[in-house]
Amino acid sequence: MANNSEIFAYVPDIFELLPDRQYECEICDNKTFKNRSPYILHLKNSHHIEIEENEVYKCPAANCDYFRGTLIQLRRHYQTKHMEKKICCNKCDRKFLVESQFKRHKCSTVEYSCHLCHKTFNMLSPRNKHMRNCKGIIPKSGSKLKKDLEVAAVLTDEVFIDEMIKLIRRIQNKTLKDTKLVRELAKLTPHLQRLQGKP
Template sequence: MNSLNLIKLERKCAVKETQESSHISEHKTQNTMKQMKKEDNRIYRCDLCSYTSPLICNLKRHTQSHTGEKPFECTECKRKFCSKARLKFHMYSHTGNHPYVCSECNRKCASKYALDQHVKTHVGDKPFMCDICGKSFAQKGGLTTHKQIHLDDREFVCTVCDKTFKQKGNLLRHMTTHTGDKPFLCPECGYKCLTNYTLEIHMRVHTGEKPFSCSECEKVFTNQRCLKMHIRIHTGEKPYTCDVCGQRFRTTSNMYKHNRIHTGKKPYECPVCNKSFRAKYNMRVHLESMHPSGPK
C-alpha cells in the first residue's frame, strides 16, 4: 500500500470513527428522549376544544381542524385534507373500494375504523373504562372527553360576570355576549364571526363548497363536525348517554335537549306572550302560528 492510499485509508477511518461516535451519541439521545416520554405523563390540551393527547405531534395535527390548514390534496378532484389518513379515506369515494366487511351482517366499510365502530353495534362493546369512576365508553374519544370532568381543574373565568368555563374557546365565545365583538365580517351578507376559521366555514354557504364527503353514501358537508355526526348514522354510534334514563344520543345537543324533559328547563321564551319552550324550533313554530305579525 503506497503512502497516498494510506492517507486516504486513515482519513476514511477518521470519518467513520466520527460518524460512529455521532451515531452512538444520537442513538443515546433518542433513547433518552424515549425514556423521558415514557416517564413524562403530561397531557397536551387544545385551547379551543376538549381534545387531549399525550403526544404533541397529535395535538399539532388536531389544531389543523381549527386553522383550516390542509396540505394533502386529492389528485382526482383537488380536494384538500389535513392528514394523509383523511386523504386515503376520501380516495375510497373515487374508487368505490370498501374492503372491510362485517362478519355479522356483511356490511362493507371504507376503513377499519368505520368497521370497528359498526361492529360495536352488534356486541355492545365498551372497551374504554375511566380509571377514576369506572364509566365505560365505546370510543377512546368519548373517554378522553369524559376524563376532563376529573382531570381538568383549570377554570377560565369571565371578567364581566364571573362565569367559569373548562375550555378557553368556550370563554372566548361567551365573551362576545358582553362585548358583541365579532371582528370577522362576511363580505357577501355582513354576517359577523368570532374567528377567521368560523368565517371560512360560513363562506361555504355562499360558495356552495362542501369539501367533506361521507365514504359510505358520498353525502357532502361544509365542515368536519357535521360529517363526523353524520357518520354515526352509518356506524350506529351513540356516545352520549342521559344520566337519568339511560337513553343514548348521537350528539351532545340532542342529549341536552332531551335532558330538559327531566329538568323541566324551558330556556326559549316567546317575545310576544312570554310562553316558554324547551326547544328553539318549538318557539319558532309558536311564533309563526300564534303571532304571525310578530317578530321573526
C-alpha cells in the first residue's frame, strides 16, 4: 500500500466542508443542492456531464495531515476538529456549529439509577448490566436476609414497570439513542407477540 505522500490528494475548498452548503447548477435556472453528491448526480443525469470523484481527500487546515477516502469523512473531521462550536445547550453542555443542529438535538438528561447503590447512568442497558453485579444492598444474616431480599425484589419490580413506561414513551417520541437497547428490545418482540397469542 502506498504512503500518503505518494497519493495525489484533493484538498477541497473550505466551503465544501461547512455544515450548510449550497451547490448551484450553472446550466439550470434556480436549481440548488445542499450536498455535492446529488449535485454531481444531477449534472450526470440531466446534463450528461461526468465529474470524476477524487480517491483521497486531504484536510485543508494548516499542519493537519488527515486523509480520507470520502468527502463526507473529511467534512466530519473538519467540523469536529477545526471549526469553533459557538452554540451551547444549557442543559447538557453540548456545543453545536449551527442553529439547525442545536434544534434537532435532544438532551440526554434522562438518568437511570441503580436501586441498590444509587449510581446513575444516562442509558438503561449499562445500568441493567451494572445491576446484575451490584452489591449495593448487603443483607444481614438470618431472617433479616430473606426480608431484605424480598424488599429489594419488590422495589426492583415496581421501578422496572415505571422505567418500561418511560422507555416506551421515549421510543414513541423518538428520543431513545441507546442502539444496543433497541436491538435487545427488537429481539423480545416475537416472544411478546407469542405471549399475547399473536402469530
